[in-house]
């Protein structure tokens with residue numbers, strides 16, 4: 001049976017590329033993508049906040065076939081929260097997606113499941129699609145606790161999130177030990193946790209919700225390791241860090257999304 005889920009390849013630029021560099025990068029990306037026929041994969045970029053206006057201008061002006069989003073949002077909707085960016089601001093600038101619960105936010109900014117849950121709800125209040133990241137560190141992996149850990153993070157983030165909203169979420173399994181390390185999870189590792197996340201969605205909601213949600217893998221994805229990961233039944237795309245900073249390499253990875261659909 002063919003999957004109804006459109007593959008999604010999302011480039012998380014992290015804290016790289018200023019707004020001028022973002023213009024050059026997006027133009028190269030647009031040229032490479034439009035050069036080929038990418039119909040069956042959704043391509044997203046997640047630039048720093050200060051780049052969003054540049055990216056929006058190019059995407060709108062040139063009708064580019066990419067969508068964009070942010071790497072974080074405030075759990076609050078507005079007011080005296082110095083330094084925060086609200087979901088409303090992101091929606092107004094045309095964001096489709098927003099990351100929630102990335103391990104770097106959990107680790108360096110002490111975001112726990114309650115904060116991640118509040119951010120997921122804030123995203124929905126402003127019609128943004130959360131890309132909810134879960135994944136275990138090395139200690140947990142060595143102890144064999146990767147499924148329990150990732151499922152617990154999913155449960156925490158989806159508290160008070162109804163079926164209609166959950167149906168549109170995107171999940172990303174990003175084992176922390178594989179992020180930026182060159183250590184990529186094996187296709188079986190990726191499938192084990194992505195499959196468990198889908199089963200958990202069926203328990204929390206129903207089979208239809210579970211079957212429709214896209215689940216990405218992230219962690220040292222490159223064009224030479226993505227094929228085996230994309231071949232897994234419960235992997236619907238990738239969240240790409242370092243390799244998304246090279247437009248040629250990113251487009252090559254996106255091509256595997258197209259091929260797998």
Ligand SMILES: O=C(CO)COP(=O)(O)O
Pocket residue numbers: 012102174178179180181182218219220221239240241242243
């Ligand atoms: O954290 C990631 C994407 O969100 C993965 O980063 P790398 O692809 O650089 O390992």
